[in-house]
Amino acid sequence: MNKQLLFLLIAILSYNCYSQISFEKGYFIDNEGNRHEVLIKNEDWRKNPEHFDYKTSEAAPVQTAGIESIEEFGVDNFSKFYRAKVEIDRSLDRMNKLSTQRQPDFKEEVLLLKVLLEGRASLYKYEGDGVTRYFYSNDNSPIEQLVYKKYSTPNMQVGTNNSFRQQLWNDLTCPEITLDRIEKVDYKEGELVKFFREYNECQGSTIVYEQAQKKFLFNLNLRPRINSSSLKIENSASSRTNTDFGQEITFGFGIEAEAILPFHKNKWSVFTEPTYQSFNKTVESERGSVYGGILISKSNYSSLEIPIGVRHYFFLNKNSKIFLNAAYITDFTFGSTIEFEREDGTGLGTLELSSLNNFAIGLGHKFKDKYSMELRVFTDRDVFMNFLTWYSDYKSVSFILGYTLF
Incomplete structure (x- = not known):
């Protein structure tokens, strides 16, 4: 974080x-x-x-x-x-x-x-x-x-x-x-x-x-975003293929379903937000004669994030409010790999990615119950759930725009 x-x-x-x-x-x-x-x-x-x-x-x-x-x-x-x-x-x-x-x-x-x-x-x-x-x-x-x-x-x-x-x-x-x-x-x-x-x-x-009977209010929100992400991978058994993919600016899109809870004047809500995100980057690194001089590492990481979270609103005036939310995120990868090859194109192996879950916290602003923006910070995520010797450090920060359909 x-x-x-x-x-x-x-x-x-x-x-x-x-x-x-x-x-x-x-x-x-x-x-x-x-x-x-x-x-x-x-x-x-x-x-x-x-x-x-x-x-x-x-x-x-x-x-x-x-x-x-x-x-x-x-x-x-x-x-x-x-x-x-x-x-x-x-x-x-x-x-x-x-x-x-x-x-x-x-x-x-x-x-x-x-x-x-x-x-x-x-x-x-x-x-x-x-x-x-x-x-x-x-x-x-x-x-x-x-x-x-x-x-x-x-x-x-x-x-x-x-x-x-x-x-x-x-x-x-x-x-x-x-x-x-x-x-x-x-x-x-x-x-x-x-x-x-x-x-x-x-x-x-x-x-x-x-007493007026209170009901759950429901919002459906479109949530495009810009992600600033980085990925670093290491092998505890051998450092030959350790790779730092560095920072990458990517785009994602989510659809959020939010239920406003019927107490505390609609200040609390729960939400889920299926979101597509990807991190695709290729880096070349000098490794001497071991891999023909140059090691080429290719990240092809795509997933569907499904956060389940709670949100609290702070009303500034009739049309404006800020919010703070926290979420637990389950990440479902599909067709995601990291590939290694020599400079001459000779393949050196492929790792299939499968993510561990993580958390996120966000601060945002909503205007006229229609438009919103949010800065969301994620805890580190490991994308090598099925490997004992491999470890990864995937970091991400998102700037999210929102539009409430209803």
Whole structure:
């Protein structure tokens, strides 16, 4: 990895980090029931927060309010949280952490619950510490957890406690909602929201608030690039054919599929980017009388790189954002060889190339969600996976342009 370029990426990133802070119109209600109209730092919380930052005006200093001092807070047209003392079961669903008990292990906690839907029957969500739990209330009843738990049975099978369906049947009855309908409800946000919406509509109750359902956004990007690459090969058994191919400017092309994750205000994404690249170069080197005076080495290296990575955006303004990404790259070579011959054309051998995987880190800028450019630095790659005595050092840096089709 080129350390100077990596340092430059980190320095530019650090310089721009402050631009992502966004304070938006919101409110909070304090312990005395007083409502305060403020500007709240909207972090699009994936996990339920215990505090938030706010300002009383654009020019005012940043203050922090915590769960102990507020009853409720919200960001206008975005999210809403309500403080409640509840019984919560934090049993984990991971296979190596499953409880042997079917019944939930409730403990009383004070939480800021995310409001998913508010009406005669209200639905809430808690996410944190590896668990996701849904809570509900009906006709202003105390907030209770909807019970769902995976557990290990005595015969080492995975059992599931779906008592939440019995709770729905007992507490949210309506002529238009049948037992068969409830049996089809899964312990998932979208399905529970849909059910609570149906119940409120069946009861003629006005839904006073509903969290907008977030969806994965998808981008398809065309990504031509210029590569600055170098290749050096060595044989630990004999140095006679060691070759430094030097630097080469090449061109490549990739098609990137990117999924924007539905939290933290679309700042995170995952992507894959199949990319064609090649390094074809011939060098001549003086080797004395051993190879007739001149050794000719020919690199014919072509491959399809398939990176799988994660990307984080830093918003500068409405039309402009920078991004930092990291990727793990699988490289598939095809028809790739290194050939050796004498000056008179006599062949001295051919090595078939097969690459090891490597990593890359990139820094880029995107404009109007349409045009982008990126500087990407790759870790060293060995193209001699199938040889014990041969070693290679393939280095590459790419300047990538991007155009978003949709």
